Amino acid sequence: MVPASHTKICSITPVLPHARVQHAGGLYVWQLDAALVDDLGAELHYLVPDLPSNSAAAEDPSHARSFDLLARARGRRHSLAVRVYNAVRRIDPDAPYLPAVLDLWFSRRLRAAIQNAEVLDFQWSSWARLIGLRRLNPGAITVVTLHDVSSQRGLRERERATSRLQRWKWDLAHRIARSSEKHLLRVADHIVVFSEKDRSLLDPQAAHTHIRVIPPPLAAGHSAQAKVSRQPTVLFLGFFARAENRDGLLWFVERCWPAIQDAVPGARLRVAGGGMSDELRAHLENVTNVDLLGFVDDLDDVYQDTSVAVIPLLSGAGVKFKTVEPIVRGIPVVATSVGAEGVGEPSWYAGVADDAREFSAAVTDTLLHPEIAFERAAGAREDAMTIFGREAFLNQLRNVYLRGEPNSEGLPHGI
Template identity: 25%
Template sequence: MGELDPDLVVFDRFLAEEAYASRVREIKPSAMRVLDMQDMHSLRRHRETNPFPSIPSPSTSTSLVRELASINRSDLSIVCSSVEKALLEMEYKIPGEKLQMGSFFTSPIDKGYDNNHSFNQRKDFISIGGFKHPPNVDSAVWLVEDIWPRISKKIPDAVLNIYGAYPTRKISSLHSPSDNVHVHGFVPSLEEPFLKSRVLLAPLRFGAGVKGKIIDAFRFGCPVVTTKIGSEGIGKENEGWGGAVTSNIDCAEEFADAAVALYNDRDRYESSRASARKILVREFDKTRNLDAIVEAIQGTYEDLERCRERDVFGNILWHSSNRATEYFSRYIELKEKNRREEVDQT
């Protein structure tokens, strides 16, 4: 970093901020430090072992304490979900001026909504997700083992196509053509699978953030059946949703019934597609969302000294007696230096 002179540094998730923020502050203290949260990691981890809608507590979750500390040390944090932004402000008392919404930047794909890709031109179900992500593994296994038999019983000719990079042995073992289940693994583009599929199934039982698979489905005019966790941060229940959201995140029968109803009912299907398009335009417009982030960054940067002066918790965490992350940062830097030297010697 000695050769660089940044005015702004973005940390990709709180682990990067922990590792490098103190060095940034030491070398270029005037540089604005922005944390890109991606999703709220501590919330996702909490939900793996705790029932929805409980939330992690600072008294029991080390991960939460670390994440909140990272947010407080940063000048601005980009949050992808409106639900998580509200949680950080209301429950964990993060000042609103330190948080900026930065969700997906996208728009509907026109041909996903044309007459060549409407109800009658589509068939079968699709499920997608990278399988290095635990919520996606759990979702696929639950879908095939408990939900799909119920769907298949009512729609015997329907096929379930599962896509996603890095399929584990368990995921690959779900492939069963005799049961109309096909595990395809990675595909370079999801355009064709989405355009020919009638419904995306996303039975997520834990996780956080805004789910990219659902946004992608909406872009290509493919309605979605998911859980409250899957729909979190996407639309509002009283304004119409792009498919169906189950009330019980652990009920296979409710999920299957919702999937069958959406798959078979043309009017419900087309209404859901219209709602999906409205959600994309209203909440994920590329120009509007990017402009809001740029404006927030510029506003903080231009008033950075005053923002830091009134940032009580940030100043407390940066006090010399509370800077344990500095030593971690130095360790990371030394480790990387040694690794580079070893590579050069070989």
């Protein structure tokens, strides 16, 4: 039964939700849409930029029911805004898409969508920068979802930088991101993060009560425990347009995969996910025992014959959905510390290692002793099902979106 809340929500986000979305953040927005509209009865309207990915999503029958595409008009102002945006992003990766920002401020029709909402929802740290739009509707509750903590990403990239210029760039990005996060803490009514780790990064002193940890409902629909695979199969799932996934895959293939093949000659690596460049694909096609699956509609088909999932990420921030997905299915997982960050306890993993030799050894041990690894994974799955279940997700959404209270700590009207 769908409750008749009819709460009017305007979501300002870079992604139009649809069933075939290829990255984790988009998957969350799709699940959020289904929960708010189908389960909780909210009326949800999206304001999203007219980018190729959203134009394609608009052709998908599964897309969100109500939306406007921003910055559709092409002309001199649009071209200038794109050039400025591209220049700013070189030092501020979280800068919002400037053509869409201008459209939001100057279009009477789009302003009306904001003014008529009871809740203004901002997804991702970049679009949370637009929280000043609350001035158009000071009575609305504002909800900001930070898919990761950008200031942490800036610090990590600064540490990995190989030149003084790159270190300066990422240090500046870190400072800008941290300033933005502090501003959001002051003015947003609710800030949603996916893990306690991210809450602690945002608010080390635990001084704010309006930060909500809402784990994504990745356990929904996974009632059966995975079975031990008959063949030694390693899976890496990711969206390879993201640098952290691309770099992690190359690190694993070049630093770990040869040793694993020597120890387990029949092992195969399956790489699933969209966004892969022709250059990366050509490189991987020359690596032995690697199968490139591309984008996969049904992840259950991929996980069905998986012996171990690897999460060899070297950078990035936030909860990695690719880490949670195999855990809630009862599949052994080997991850780096970045890949495991914010997801469960060390006991949930078949191994957590940042050293290539140790990472390879953990994968090899899992492939050689699958019964032991799957028994351990079954225990991790039981714990994960309680955290990443749908009912817990819905209860949290009710409190934030349908019964949300203003943030008494902050400044009025999001100024």
